Amino acid sequence: MVAERVKLVIPSKIRELSERAKKIENVISLGIGEPDFDTPVHIKEAAKKALDQGLTHYTENQGMFKVRKAISDRYMRLFSAEAHPQNILLTAGAYEAVYLAFMALLNKGDEVLIPDPIFLCYENDAYMSESVPVRFPLHEENNFRPSQDEILERVNQKTKMLVLNYPSNPTGGVLEKNDYKMIADICEDHNLYLLSDDTYEEIVFDGYQPDCFLNHYDKTIITNSFSKNYAMTGWRVGFVVAEKEMLTPMLRIHQYAVSCLNTPALEGTYTALTDSQQCVSDMVKEYERRRNLIVKGLNNLPGVSCINPKGTFYCFANITETGMTSREFSDFMLDNAKVVVVPGDAFGDRGEGFIRCSFATDYAKIEEALIRMEKALKSF
Ligand SMILES: Cc1ncc(COP(=O)(O)O)c(C=O)c1O
CATH class of the missing domain: 3.90.1150.10 (Aspartate Aminotransferase, domain 1)
Known part of the structure; x- marks a missing residue:
């Protein structure tokens, strides 16, 4: 059964x-x-070297410290945002990161606001966590950005989390400067978790520069990945950034479901983060x-x-x-x-x-x- x-x-x-x-x-x-x-070749070489050096054992459950530190430095460099290594958990891609957020933070019957249209995993993670997905529409004429009124119409006592994914799969839409504050204010007013899946944040065009919700709201959970920006989908390395109260329960699940990530893959990721970004x-x-x-x-x-x-x-x-x-x-x-x-x-x-x-x-x-x-x- x-x-x-x-x-x-x-x-x-x-x-x-x-x-x-x-x-x-x-x-x-x-x-x-x-x-x-x-x-890229230099990333593959780093993983090969790790294998040759015998770096083939378990690492910390939360993820290799030097990789978390490099991620932390990246947030400071790109967004002037504080993401302390202790607030970062390395995951098997953004998929695991999103799954952990749902499983660790939502109870049966809690409502989660999810855009429509959007990538498929959020609604399914809601079902697996026995929470209830409530979809709010995105419109082409608004460049598929979220509308304050359409979110607020759906907020009630049961609402616990708001999910966003910008730049967005499937629409390619991005947020404008004012959207960050608008979303952070909604979440603050209604005490919601904000899950921002930033998997595509480095694949942006026409000089667009995204902001980061870590600069706007404390109960933000960032899920992110090396899959798309470094063409590393098969390596299965992603991460979560969140304050301790939210990260600790996620780590508890991760520790028994995944334990830790693939060590050579993490060595490659470290090189990806710290070498040239060309x-x-x-x-x-x-x-x-x-x-x-x-x-x-x-x-x-x-x-x-x-x-x-x-x-x-x-x-x-x-x-x-x-x-x-x-x-x-x-x-x-x-x-x-x-x-x-x-x-x-x-x-x-x-x-x-x-x-x-x-x-x-x-x-x-x-x-x-x-x-x-x-x-x-x-x-x-
Ligand atoms: C918006 C979004 N989030 C998360 C993922 C999962 O990526 P990964 O688990 O490879 O990091 C994808 C993959 O297509 C995606 O499009």
């Missing part, structure tokens, strides 16, 4: 689509949620070049419009004028153009009418995908 809470967990619609795509030849995938770049800027520059190509190309397709994402490697295109639903559109593109795009409703009801296209794929492939999509739509 399976535990009741698992029955609520929703199978990923993205995986379904990639399974179907695997059976078709010559497919170009714009469905990908990870960098196409290889992990590799990150180079990758971001290339994402921006591809972003310019794909947004222009999508806007040229009949019935499709797309606003400019300021961050991540996703754009969220509006396809309502084609007369197809998101699901019909993505099936149509797979069958007629051999191009994978993700239907927006995979990210929540408010994603209906949109498709997510990833530009974490080669420039030439994006060009080809756009040509194929145009041809398919013109003969529709």
Whole structure:
């Protein structure tokens, strides 16, 4: 028998689509949620060296101190934000970080405010923690930023946490300067935890500079990762930053579920953090070049419009004028153009009418995908 809470967990619609795509030849995938770049060589070398030196044993449950210290220095350097090493917990990616926050801080029946559309894990973590996800809408005309009124309408005595993810998967939206204070004020007034998943914070374009909620609100829980900025998805290294009262219960779960992270992977991460950051800027520059190509190309397709994402490697295109639903559109593109795009409703009801296209794929492939999509739509 399976535990009741698992029955609520929703199978990923993205995986379904990639399974179907695997059976078709010559497919170009714009469905990908990870960098196409290889992990930079100096990071790989550091992990190899660790293996050769016999650094193959357990590390501290909370995570190797020098890595936490390097993260702490990074927050000071990038945001002038205080993130003491004792307030940092290293996790198996941001996935584990988010899961721990839900499991350690929420009780059965507590309500969690989650944007719609948004990445899939928050709603499922709510189900696993037996808390109740309450979705609030994000609108294209507001660049998918949160609206104060729409959040406040949903706050009540049971509300315990507000979740945000900016730069956002799937919309590529970012927060404006004033949004940080607006969100912090809501959380302060209603004594809510604020979970800010900052996984894409370094993948930003047009000179945009994000702020950090650590500078605005004490009950902030930052979840973050090395997966996307350093192209290290398979290394499984992420982290949480939170004050002691919130971090200690998370550590308690982590200690028995995961114990500690992979030691060579942490040595690689330490090098990623402390060596030159040129590799990150180079990758971001290339994402921006591809972003310019794909947004222009999508806007040229009949019935499709797309606003400019300021961050991540996703754009969220509006396809309502084609007369197809998101699901019909993505099936149509797979069958007629051999191009994978993700239907927006995979990210929540408010994603209906949109498709997510990833530009974490080669420039030439994006060009080809756009040509194929145009041809398919013109003969529709
Ligand atoms: C918004 C967001 N958060 C968290 C994750 C999980 O990343 P990881 O566990 O690889 O750090 C992802 C992965 O796609 C993501 O898009």
